[in-house]
Amino acid sequence: MSIKEQAILRAGGNRIRTADREISIIGRIEEPLILILANVLSGTECEALIDFAQDRMQRAKIGNSHVVSDIRTSSGMFVEESENALIQTVEARVSELMHIPVSHAEPLQILHYQAGEQYRPHVDYFSSENVVNNRISTLVMYLNDVEEGGETYFPSLQFTVMPRKGSAVYFEYFYNDPRFNELTLHAGNPVAAGEKWVATQWMRRQRYRDDR
Numbered sequence: 001m002s003i004k005e006q007a008i009l010r011a012g013g014n015r016i017r018t019a020d021r022e023i024s025i026i027g028r029i030e031e032p033l034i035l036i037l038a039n040v041l042s043g044t045e046c047e048a049l050i051d052f053a054q055d056r057m058q059r060a061k062i063g064n065s066h067v068v069s070d071i072r073t074s075s076g077m078f079v080e081e082s083e084n085a086l087i088q089t090v091e092a093r094v095s096e097l098m099h100i101p102v103s104h105a106e107p108l109q110i111l112h113y114q115a116g117e118q119y120r121p122h123v124d125y126f127s128s129e130n131v132v133n134n135r136i137s138t139l140v141m142y143l144n145d146v147e148e149g150g151e152t153y154f155p156s157l158q159f160t161v162m163p164r165k166g167s168a169v170y171f172e173y174f175y176n177d178p179r180f181n182e183l184t185l186h187a188g189n190p191v192a193a194g195e196k197w198v199a200t201q202w203m204r205r206q207r208y209r210d211d212r
């Protein structure tokens with residue numbers, strides 16, 4: 001039997017308290033560590049993030065690419081770093097929750113899936129050998145309830161997470177044993193009915209932003 005590797009997020013029990021919120025742990029896998037979290041964002045915060053992204057995607061089309069690729073058919077945009085009070089609140093909470101400084105955070109990414117759209121199985125880290133400042137952990141926050149489909153699915157673990165407004169799935173892939181990292185392969189299942197909005201936070205091993 002091998003010894004369990006050290007995780008980034010050392011969360012026992014059934015909740016994580018951040019400065020401004022009490023987040024519930026409602027499911028977990030140990031290795032690789034995957035947590036299902038409830039109450040990460042309030043309903044109002046979810047709605048404000050969707051409004052913000054919708055407005056931005058329509059108004060300027062900046063950073064909005066309807067990706068013509070097989071891997072991801074949804075539309076997405078990156079939120080500029082700390083660009084308003086809401087984003088700053090979310091960034092601070094998420095960084096505390098993920099146990100990684102905000103300076104290591106990529107800009108928050110907001111994705112919109114319409115019926116039929118999906119994100120095929122992938123890992124979030126870069127697989128090339130000489131990547132310097134790789135991603136180490138992910139938080140996918142669900143901004144709305146999806147009528148049907150749109151689950152986050154981990155095919156190697158046969159593990160499914162249903163999107164639920166304000167909830168999130170957390171996973172990390174900072175293991176010495178590459179097999180644990182590979183097990184974080186995941187997909188956004190096709191949305192069968194309704195639409196799906198998520199906000200994703202990817203964390204880097206080292207500093208990524210130079211303003212803080």
Ligand SMILES: O=C(O)CCC(=O)C(=O)O
Nearest residue numbers: 140151152187188198200
């Ligand atoms: O939409 C999902 O459920 C997954 C999103 C995802 O894999 C990502 O943003 O990296």
Ligand SMILES: [Fe+2]
Nearest residue numbers: 122123124186
């Ligand atoms: Fe992903």
